[in-house]
Amino acid sequence: MIPRELIASAQVPGGGTLSLYRRNADFMIVLERDELMSSRMSGSEEALATLACDRLGVNKAPRILVGGYGMGFTLRALLARLGPGARITVAELVPEVIDWARGPMAHLAAGCLDDPRVTIAIGDVGEVIAAGPAQWDAMLLDVDNGPDGLTRADNDALYSNRGLATARAALRPNGTLAIWSAAPDPAFTKRLRGAGFDVEEVKVRARQNGKGPTHTIWLAGR
Numbered sequence: 001m002i003p004r005e006l007i008a009s010a011q012v013p014g015g016g017t018l019s020l021y022r023r024n025a026d027f028m029i030v031l032e033r034d035e036l037m038s039s040r041m042s043g044s045e046e047a048l049a050t051l052a053c054d055r056l057g058v059n060k061a062p063r064i065l066v067g068g069y070g071m072g073f074t075l076r077a078l079l080a081r082l083g084p085g086a087r088i089t090v091a092e093l094v095p096e097v098i099d100w101a102r103g104p105m106a107h108l109a110a111g112c113l114d115d116p117r118v119t120i121a122i123g124d125v126g127e128v129i130a131a132g133p134a135q136w137d138a139m140l141l142d143v144d145n146g147p148d149g150l151t152r153a154d155n156d157a158l159y160s161n162r163g164l165a166t167a168r169a170a171l172r173p174n175g176t177l178a179i180w181s182a183a184p185d186p187a188f189t190k191r192l193r194g195a196g197f198d199v200e201e202v203k204v205r206a207r208q209n210g211k212g213p214t215h216t217i218w219l220a221g222r
Helices: 043-053 073-081 095-102 125-129 153-159 161-170 186-194
Strands: 005-011 017-023 026-031 034-038 063-067 087-092 118-122 136-141 171-181 198-205 214-221
Touching (some): 005 095, 043 171, 043 214, 063 073, 063 125, 073 087, 087 095, 087 125, 095 118, 125 153, 125 161, 136 161, 153 161, 161 171, 161 186, 186 198, 186 214
Parallel strands (some): 063 136, 087 118, 136 171
Antiparallel strands (some): 005 017, 017 026, 026 034, 198 214
């Protein structure tokens, strides 16, 4: 097997090292020893966008928050579906992830970071959510590995009862909170319902071709 090549590393606020690797044409982002994402598996990240867009209805000027840039698959899928009136804010905690997107992974970004509909906010998505009520028509969270995270303990607050109440308040009427997870979590589904959301749980494959591991997306409607 061809060994992977370390391209760059960055410190995660609160602790931990995030590393970008390349093997041939494939990229991987790794936290310590855990692979968080790979350019070979974009299907479920794209599904996060398309499933949320399906719930926007006839809204031609939605305001959308994306928590976690990753490798840009969710953002690119949103831009492909939405018209010129959309406004998307991407909150990314680790600024180097955006640098990697503009540098060694620029071909994956395919110009999405420079789209006039997009604003990049470097910082904690939880702070963006808490900034005020009724801001967003949809919030798409691909933060950590889902409710049972790996990256930082502070992410747990996003998925706590209090965090979900704050998220619900930040949505506009009929808005959607869409959450990506590497695995199912029945307790979290129950917590969403307890926070007052109407919940749909969708299983999606990691790869575009319908193969690979199964991931979970929650669509929680206000």
